[in-house]
Amino acid sequence: MILQALNQLYDRLAPDVDYDLPRPGTSVQDITFEIVLKSDGSLIDIQDARAGTKAKRVQVPGEGKASGKITRASAPKKAGILWNDLSFMTGIEISDPPQVNRMKFDAFRDNHLQIENQIADPAFSAVCEFLRQWDPESELQRAEKCKVFAKTGFGVFRIADGTNKHVHQLPKVEAHLYSKPQQALLKSAAATQCLISGDFFQNSEIANTHQPKIKGVGKNRTLLVSFNDPAYCSLGKEQSYNAPVSKKATFQYCNALNALLSGPQSHRHRIVIGDVTTVFWTERETTTEKAFAAFFSGQTEAREGCDGTITQDPVLHQRLEAFLKLVRRGSTTNFDELDDDPNTKFFILGLSGNVTRLEVRFWHVSKLRDMLERLRCHFDCLNIQRSFDNEPEFPSAVRLLDQTARERKAISPLLGGQLMQSILNSTPYPMTLYQGVLNRIRVVEKDQNGKTRPNVNYLRASILKAVLTRNFNHIITMSLDPDCTKHAYLLGRLFATLEKTQQDALGNVNAGLRDRFYSSASATPASVFPRILRTYQHHLAKLSGGMKVNRERLVQSIHAPLDPSVGYPAHLNLEQQGLFAIGYYHQRQALFPSKSNDSEPTDPIEP
16 A cells, blocks of 8 residues: 555656656766766866755666675676766776776776667767776876765766756667667566556566665665565565566655655655654645645744744745644635645655664555544644743644653654654554653753743643543643642642742742642642641731732632542542643643743743
């Protein structure tokens, strides 16, 4: 299913020049230098072809540069035609022994001379003449001049005739390099059926390995499909002959996945959450597809003033505005504002990698309508009163994960994939997310000025509310619920009220109730509340008349539903500790005045 969807995606993306997908028989490579020749084959210069310091992506003949040790048998295949690195094209490479460089250059030269008469193009003949005359040993001095830009990428040939086209891009050269006799393949015993496309093809066209390798997940280029252990082989078939897939289908699905992960438009299809790299696409071009990456990576927060910046792309603004309206309303409304068909298929693929192969963490296929409804359910679960007007209404998954650890590198590597699956499938949230937030709440944190940050900020309260709502079936209101009689919730409200009373009486102290007692009050209330209620009477006495009366009424209204026969609980479990934190947060929002957009959040943990 995954490979079939990617194979179909290639057909959709290939005509779009923005994606720069290679045609069959070609690959897209990073070109950093050009060997510029006269029409007679004499060298003009080896020039820097980069755009600034960035290599140019150019489509070249051949499906990638094979790796591995260079031998006389493998050199011709690895040499290629009309492009390669400096050592193959000129025989100049300071780090390699001279005999290895000579072997590379000879293979590269011979590849061209063998087909010169077949191509019969003046520009190609000029390249051949250059290769006949070139002597690597006498040109070592050029290596120092061009190694800055030629050591990090590949090169191509260009004739200085004013066309500015590379030699491999000329019509006659392309016609020869990319044309292959097309054979009609009939359904017969002599043909094999491709497991991806369903087409029938000759056995010689089975891809023994699925190339090109996938890049954009981790640091290594790896394979999505491979058979590299005898335990996975059967009937004497090795490598990918165990599961016959045509070279064409392999080429298409690998390049389509590379386009999503590392191509020029990857920012529209790729997000990284924890150790999971997630790519997504729709079966046809949609506005939702273009807005989804910005939405999940947190760019919507710039629209809402979270960091004080404004996204500069007005088209993205318009798409995000329409997308956010749909997320707020869910599937109960139409898609007219996005001009998308709600029944369009939406694909989401989560990948993580190691040295040898990619690991599929999750695979999700749904309709746009269903996907929007699940997103709406997710943000409904998160929805809680904000502490500051400039905090995000739709926090990204990355920002949520940041609430589980002080530093991003300390976040559980599996948590990102688990969170994405729960969002996309509307399944219970991972308990490690909930526990991580409770652990952070228990720790007293201070900013650079030594000021204590709130234990329970907006994002942490949102996460706790979401988990309690979806995993434990609690009904939790967006703001303070004065009718809630759950003991843990009431104790959280009571603690926030006692903390506010101390602050009103004494001002900001170095170590207030929250710093000293929050952790124990939320876990073992019986050991803490009798003590802090005694200090509350001293704080209450310092308040003015009207404030004193109102505060006492509030404390009594919170305390009244608590069962006096039971007393304060000796312990609160994890579920109850979350309710305690929600009650504490709700009461703080009711006691403290709301902040405007000009205010600074006291716990700015940015993604």
